[in-house]
Amino acid sequence: MDKVAVDAMGGDLGPRAVIGGCAKALAAHQHLSIILHGDEAVLQPLLSGLPGAARDRLSLVHASDTVSMQDKPGHVMRHGRETSMWSAIAALKTGEAAAAVSCGNTGALMAVSMLQLRRMEGVSRPAIACLWPSRGRHGFSTMLDAGADVKAEAADLLAYAIMGATYFRNDFDEPRPRVGLLNVGTEEHKGRAEIKAAHDLIARHQETGRYDYVGFVEGSDLPDERVDVIVTDGFTGNVALKTGEGTAKLIGEFLGETFRSGWVPMLGGLLARRALTRLSQRIDPRQVNGGVFLGLNGTVVKSHGSADATGVAAAIGLAAKLAGSGYRGRMAERLVIAAQASQDAPKGDGA
Amino acid sequence: MDKVAVDAMGGDLGPRAVIGGCAKALAAHQHLSIILHGDEAVLQPLLSGLPGAARDRLSLVHASDTVSMQDKPGHVMRHGRETSMWSAIAALKTGEAAAAVSCGNTGALMAVSMLQLRRMEGVSRPAIACLWPSRGRHGFSTMLDAGADVKAEAADLLAYAIMGATYFRNDFDEPRPRVGLLNVGTEEHKGRAEIKAAHDLIARHQETGRYDYVGFVEGSDLPDERVDVIVTDGFTGNVALKTGEGTAKLIGEFLGETFRSGWVPMLGGLLARRALTRLSQRIDPRQVNGGVFLGLNGTVVKSHGSADATGVAAAIGLAAKLAGSGYRGRMAERLVIAAQASQDAPKGDGA
The missing domain is CATH 3.40.718.10 (Isopropylmalate Dehydrogenase)
Structure with a gap:
């Protein structure tokens, strides 16, 4: 049970x-x-x-x-x-x-x-992971943090990468999830200081976390097929999640108005009704309801x-x-390895 | 000319x-x-x-x-x-x-x-303003900063409120635009420190900037009828903009697949084609292309x-x-008043 x-x-x-x-x-x-x-x-x-x-x-x-x-x-x-x-x-x-x-x-x-x-050991900021409808191979991507904390340092973002990859692997049976770091552009020089630091950390820990790091991704990549796990701080993640939901809802309303705009489109809507119902289920946030605390x-x-x-x-x-899945044990192992590696590693500032 | x-x-x-x-x-x-x-x-x-x-x-x-x-x-x-x-x-x-x-x-x-x-005098961080399709009275809201700078202090967010309100008033002939501050919830206690400080500043300068301040708004409120101007830092704004665009594009693709999923929905799509074209124009980012540097x-x-x-x-x-509109003169006036008021005002920390 x-x-x-x-x-x-x-x-x-x-x-x-x-x-x-x-x-x-x-x-x-x-x-x-x-x-x-x-x-x-x-x-x-x-x-x-x-x-x-x-x-x-x-x-x-x-x-x-x-x-x-x-x-x-x-x-x-x-x-x-x-x-x-x-x-x-x-x-x-x-x-x-x-x-x-x-x-x-x-x-x-x-x-x-x-x-x-x-x-868990090695975690200073827990995160909320949510699923995002995507055109990728599994139909969904995972984004974290969706709003547990309004801030995240580079070490937190690394923990999110490890936790998100373990969670995605468990949920979609994907041996090697692809991780991206949310930023305002995909070029190396863009973004805030903590994000540039996280970029290096997450790249360095691909074997610890058993993921492939695809680098910086943008808001438009959240549903993209090149990424499975999107890592960001909880402020940005929460705004992105609600913006995506709000946009989907707005388009849904506009679509309804479109089919009510005359009897020809209305007939069209009736003919396409079953297919449209499947579409609305596909993007319905209720179907993937639940942010998981990691x-x-x-x-x-x-x-x-x-x-x-x-x-x-x-x-x-x-x-x-x-x-029933035992994902937390595997996650704990990798977090501890990453935390130890960070302590043992020479500091980037030469200290 | x-x-x-x-x-x-x-x-x-x-x-x-x-x-x-x-x-x-x-x-x-x-x-x-x-x-x-x-x-x-x-x-x-x-x-x-x-x-x-x-x-x-x-x-x-x-x-x-x-x-x-x-x-x-x-x-x-x-x-x-x-x-x-x-x-x-x-x-x-x-x-x-x-x-x-x-x-x-x-x-x-x-x-x-x-x-x-x-x-301009009184501005330390210029911003990019973009238009957002909305269910509001003018069909659009304005969001800024959409990505000029990855950071914004409270004083910058106040300048964004004033600039955004002037721009929106000019563009939509709206005497009293409603300004909201993007946050992870609408409750007073939520968000980062600089956002709480900006909340008070923007509320205090409603008469200087000739706007009504509606308080905190969330990502889902970007297309909402209760707000005309959404103020945020350029990192969050850029992610929100691209997330909205990406979501609209994904739904557009899903919609195309829906109408191609069989001959009955295809016939429905043909009947609704003209109405669907109008819909896609309504949410097409090309129609409102252009981020304005303010x-x-x-x-x-x-x-x-x-x-x-x-x-x-x-x-x-x-x-x-x-x-041709002369909006910059009016904007400059209000920014100078706000900057002077901030200098004259007693500091919040008792100094």
Whole structure:
């Protein structure tokens, strides 16, 4: 059984959407069991509507309090012990669950996860990895950090390269992922100082991390076939992720207007409807919902705050898959080798 | 006559595309005249193909050298006096032209422009402003900096707000543009230190800059109706711009595959063809081609390096429009007021 702890509260659509997602995930994965964390008085009535088969693999742990989207991470770290988010992560720490999922406040989730699970050796900034629809061989690329931290030094970016490559290798069965470093141009002389330093570090550690480094990539390369893993700081990554989502949504709206602009295009849209539905699924962020926290001693998946049942189910499915894969052990090994190599290496400034 | 200096060399598609763009622009704008800068031996034969009406309003200034996409800005500043790029900007400085256009190396163009034209008073980092397709009232938003500098301090971001608002007001006849500051969330406590400082500065200078400040915005808000001008540093802005373009291109490709996936969707696509063409024009970056350099004593438009004749014509049209508008005088006034207010104001740290 893959046991996943789910924070039932804190998503924009409330616990009903989360429980709907649990039901979908339980129906899709026979070896999944879920521990739901949240307010019993709210959740118990919602559970009664579930089919018996799903109900058997779902248990409930009461938590009286909820983290809101407005709560500051520091506040939750100090006063959040009674929240459903804290409780879900605690289940990971005690080993009751093998992975945890929450739709709640990203900053608070990262803070609570770091506090309880601690960082892996060699990691000073954990990262959030997300999937990006791509024209590449696997249909997706991975970008990290998508928003765990607003800054990243060169050593952090190297850790992201190693973590991202391990994650991508695990998820897509790709022996040698190609890693690119996000910059404002592909020429060697461009970018900020920490990015130029990271460029050298990531190139030097290709064998440690078992990836091929393709060099600098630009925003337009995020869906490109020449790269599998895109490394960047969490500020830039978060802006890129939301810009991509926003652009896709805008074009979707424009496309809808196009087909409603007269009866001839409307007929065209009807004829192409099934193909267009497949297209919208292909670029629907709900289908690949879930940012994975990398660099912690535990597997935490952050679902989109506005995720509906389909989105929540995708995040739970991802958590279950990761829980069973053992990727963290392999990641830890490579991070330790890279950290040791950096300590042993002569410093670039001649010291 | 609106006189525009055009750098004929340095675009990815070579001088033929630039001259094609000149011909299109001359045909579309009766009050436009163009001074073409570049290698006479290359350009003269290409010009002979132009219609006489266009040829009459086009003159040629010889420049023997060309800036390549690989040249470093510093190198061009020291050794670039014989290049077509330098020559086009010099025509602005001497007053022979009222605006300049180049498809060449962005970093070199900014460096050469700063060196010859100098920065406006109160501006320490000039910026590149670009247009973004939007669901807002004017169909576009403006984002800056799209990549002039990889860094921006709080005072730079305030200057971007003032410059962007003036530019947007001029371009869309909008008395009170709404300004937003790009961040990883809309909550007050999020983001980097310089962004929190800029948040306060931009809010304080709403009357100086004659804009309404809507606060923090996210990547997904770039096409949103609640904001007209999006302010960010040039690293983040460049990644966002290219991510948006890359996403639009990917969806366009997926859409093409959708309509080719069988004969029923193909028939649908044929019926909707005219409406789909209008859609692709609406999101085609060539139609709004041209990043405008703001904060210099002269109007310089950077066309996309890969621009074809349609794209080059759009950039020249934009330059001509700006040249005649007098927006720089109004911008200069507000920048000076803001700079003086910052000097007079008590420092936040109590000094």
